[in-house]
Amino acid sequence: MVKRQHAVRRRQSLRGLAFASPYLVGFAIFIAWPVAASAWYSLTDFNLFQPPHFVGLGNYRHMLHDKVFWKSLTNTVYLTVVGVPLGLALSLIGALILNHPVRGQPLYRALVYLPTIVPVVVSGYLWRWLMNPQYGYIDELLRLLHLPQPLWLDDPAWGKPAVLLVTLWTVGGMTVIFLAALRNVPKELYEAAAMDGAGPIARFWHVTWPMISPVTLFQVIVSTIAYLQVFTQPYLLAQTRLNTSSAGPENSMLSYSMYLFQNAFVYLKMGYASAMAWVLFLVTMAVTVSILLNAKRWVHDGSR
Amino acid sequence: MKARHHLRTIVTSAVAISLGLTTAACGSSGGNSSSGRARVTFSYLWTGNEAKALEGIIAEFNKSQDKITVVGVSSPDFQKQLASMSAAKGTFDISDNFGNGVGSWASKGILTPLDSYIQADHVDTGDFVPAAMNQMKYKGHTYSLPIAVHDFELLYNKTEFAAAGISAPPTTMEDLATDIAKLTKVDASGNITQLGLGNPDTGTTMTTLGYAFGGTWDGPDGATPSPDNPANIAAVEFYRQNIIDKYGAAKVAKFTAGWGQYMSAQDPFYTGKVAMIIDGEWQPVSIPTTNPSLQWAVANIPYPAAKPNLAGTTQLTASTLFIPTNAAHKAEAFEFMKYLTGAAGMAAFTKALGNLPARTSLLDSNTYASIPQFSMWLQNLKNPNVHALASQPYSQQYSSDLATAFKSVLDGSKTPQDAMASVAAGAKQYPSS
Numbered sequence: 248m249v250k251r252q253h254a255v256r257r258r259q260s261l262r263g264l265a266f267a268s269p270y271l272v273g274f275a276i277f278i279a280w281p282v283a284a285s286a287w288y289s290l291t292d293f294n295l296f297q298p299p300h301f302v303g304l305g306n307y308r309h310m311l312h313d314k315v316f317w318k319s320l321t322n323t324v325y326l327t328v329v330g331v332p333l334g335l336a337l338s339l340i341g342a343l344i345l346n347h348p349v350r351g352q353p354l355y356r357a358l359v360y361l362p363t364i365v366p367v368v369v370s371g372y373l374w375r376w377l378m379n380p381q382y383g384y385i386d387e388l389l390r391l392l393h394l395p396q397p398l399w400l401d402d403p404a405w406g407k408p409a410v411l412l413v414t415l416w417t418v419g420g421m422t423v424i425f426l427a428a429l430r431n432v433p434k435e436l437y438e439a440a441a442m443d444g445a446g447p448i449a450r451f452w453h454v455t456w457p458m459i460s461p462v463t464l465f466q467v468i469v470s471t472i473a474y475l476q477v478f479t480q481p482y483l484l485a486q487t488r489l490n491t492s493s494a495g496p497e498n499s500m501l502s503y504s505m506y507l508f509q510n511a512f513v514y515l516k517m518g519y520a521s522a523m524a525w526v527l528f529l530v531t532m533a534v535t536v537s538i539l540l541n542a543k544r545w546v547h548d549g550s551r
Numbered sequence: 552m553k554a555r556h557h558l559r560t561i562v563t564s565a566v567a568i569s570l571g572l573t574t575a576a577c578g579s580s581g582g583n584s585s586s587g588r589a590r591v592t593f594s595y596l597w598t599g600n601e602a603k604a605l606e607g608i609i610a611e612f613n614k615s616q617d618k619i620t621v622v623g624v625s626s627p628d629f630q631k632q633l634a635s636m637s638a639a640k641g642t643f644d645i646s647d648n649f650g651n652g653v654g655s656w657a658s659k660g661i662l663t664p665l666d667s668y669i670q671a672d673h674v675d676t677g678d679f680v681p682a683a684m685n686q687m688k689y690k691g692h693t694y695s696l697p698i699a700v701h702d703f704e705l706l707y708n709k710t711e712f713a714a715a716g717i718s719a720p721p722t723t724m725e726d727l728a729t730d731i732a733k734l735t736k737v738d739a740s741g742n743i744t745q746l747g748l749g750n751p752d753t754g755t756t757m758t759t760l761g762y763a764f765g766g767t768w769d770g771p772d773g774a775t776p777s778p779d780n781p782a783n784i785a786a787v788e789f790y791r792q793n794i795i796d797k798y799g800a801a802k803v804a805k806f807t808a809g810w811g812q813y814m815s816a817q818d819p820f821y822t823g824k825v826a827m828i829i830d831g832e833w834q835p836v837s838i839p840t841t842n843p844s845l846q847w848a849v850a851n852i853p854y855p856a857a858k859p860n861l862a863g864t865t866q867l868t869a870s871t872l873f874i875p876t877n878a879a880h881k882a883e884a885f886e887f888m889k890y891l892t893g894a895a896g897m898a899a900f901t902k903a904l905g906n907l908p909a910r911t912s913l914l915d916s917n918t919y920a921s922i923p924q925f926s927m928w929l930q931n932l933k934n935p936n937v938h939a940l941a942s943q944p945y946s947q948q949y950s951s952d953l954a955t956a957f958k959s960v961l962d963g964s965k966t967p968q969d970a971m972a973s974v975a976a977g978a979k980q981y982p983s984s
Binding site for chain 2: 294295296297309312313314315379380381382398400401402403487493494496497498509512513514515
């Protein structure tokens with residue numbers, strides 16, 4: 248009897264594995280193997296066409312002396328440190344406004360979300376025109392307001408703010424997630440707080456903020472990872488006429504991922520690019536873990 | 552038992568279908584056509600009218616053949632080209648690239664050495680423009696053949712010259728500086744409305760000016776980056792002094808940001824926003840179709856008054872054909888390469904595209920007589936002062952670094968000395984072989 252049960256269980260396990268095998272095989276071939284291969288390539292000098300040549304930690308040591316690497320890292324840190332809080336603040340403010348029951352509310356929500364569904368390449372080129380110092384609407388608006396009109400894409404000081412502007416344009420996705428979180432905050436909590444004499448600001452800090460904090464944590468992690476890997480927006484904004492690898496004046500728009508791409512596919516330094524990918528992975532992991540550890544202080548998990 | 556048999560049948564069928572599809576996919580390139588001819592796939596980066604012209608030449612070749620059928624594929628995607636060449640079996644047998652990329656690819660073993668084919672077929676490489684042929688070689692072996700070349704001259708707007716009271720194009724750099732000042736217009740609020748000298752491509756303009764000042768970008772041996780050569784710095788300094796410093800980096804950047812697309816009806820040279828440009832031989836074909844009313848002419852790039860021996864200096868770039876090492880039909884691909892780079896094939900191709908022939912024997916040909924002012928570009932290829940950037944393993948990264956450095960001078964953030972010194976410092980880490 249026991250033997251038979253064992254056989255049935257074994258058959259079920261095999262059947263389960265058989266059904267899961269398309270994913271497992273796909274995972275092994277398209278994810279696990281490339282990840283393991285990139286770890287090996289990061290220790291080699293590899294140009295894609297000739298056998299990899301083992302160089303130990305040479306690629307990692309090279310990063311320490313590569314000025315462009317540090318420039319790309321600094322740019323990415325700048326974008327992350329400024330972009331993540333700014334994106335969170337804007338999306339949260341937007342969600343709080345959209346949460347008010349006003350006429351035409353669904354339309355406003357749709358309008359806020361609309362930029363998110365515009366293909367990023369289209370919006371990238373659109374923004375290049377908007378930021379044109381000669382004909383662009385942004386500088387035209389600034390001119391009307393008697394404000395300085397920056398050379399967004401031609402001044403090293405304004406390259407990163409330009410990238411942030413384009414990235415923050417799609418903050419509607421985060422807004423919608425916050426909106427859903429706000430909808431889930433129980434009404435009774437607001438009523439109780441109001442009965443205790445709490446005003447709008449106190450209600451936000453003592454009811455709304457703690458109750459949406461798990462969603463905020465999710466948004467922080469997701470947007471931090473997105474900024475650390477930012478590629479398309481600066482790549483499109485910095486693109487030159489001849490479609491060469493450009494990163495704006497003084498490499499001011501060179502993100503880490505762009506430099507990784509240049510090394511891999513323009514200079515064919517696959518080993519160095521693999522090492523950069525691993526450094527990015529480790530940095531992303533470290534940042535994510537530190538956010539999660541720090542989250543215990545401010546994320547309300549509902550048990551307290 | 553029946554279920555198990557069923558499952559086995561499904562799995563076996565799936566594997567068979569997958570293998571069949573894979574085999575079919577792998578067999579889609581480099582096979583033989585149904586007529587028994589070898590099928591050579593020619594993947595080229597050209598598109599539009601240029602691709603159309605190329606297809607006509609391919610059809611002519613196929614008509615002349617009973618052993619080879621060439622199939623042209625327009626694929627203007629460098630990454631796809633590289634990806635195909637990285638596989639054990641490629642998807643094409645012959646393709647094209649730019650001349651200064653030959654060394655980089657040859658050093659990585661991507662290109663088939665052509666020496667044995669050249670020798671066996673007695674191809675006269677001595678007829679090719681020497682500066683172009685130098686780019687085709689790496690470590691003593693020939694890896695590509697040039698199908699077309701390009702050189703750069705000074706184009707000027709005759710209407711604007713007349714309006715500014717200039718009767719002849721500048722011959723010296725000193726004249727050029729004077730003319731830039733006369734041809735640059737600024738409105739009451741200090742905004743530039745017309746620029747004396749524009750730069751359709753900063754990298755090409757600056758490197759060409761570097762040669763015109765007597766510099767070299769690849770050292771005396773032609774294989775070592777020398778961005779901080781004093782003449783190169785003098786060239787960049789010339790541009791900075793006469794344009795950036797004089798009118799302000801921000802004003803120039805604002806003006807150039809408003810330029811229309813290159814070679815479109817809104818091109819700044821076509822619309823008169825820019826009075827002079829340093830550009831290639833494709834303009835005589837483009838201008839009459841895009842803006843026929845433009846009154847323009849072409850002159851040699853000026854030289855420093857103290858160095859008259861530099862008269863007629865120009866930079867040459869080349870379009871090349873190569874056979875990847877993973878090609879299935881190398882001998883047949885070379886047969887087609889020989890046809891395209893032969894006098895008749897090259898003349899037809901370059902005429903259709905408005906490019907210069909890479910063969911010196913074609914420089915006096917009547918083939919190009921119908922292209923206005925083309926002879927200036929053609930004849931200057933005979934000048935001993937024709938230079939080309941090296942095709943070395945470092946060339947790609949060097950071009951990229953130079954472009955960044957030139958940009959930093961143009962935006963006023965670096966002096967030419969500092970910008971070129973930073974490239975020189977970075978160049979120490981370039982691959983050597």
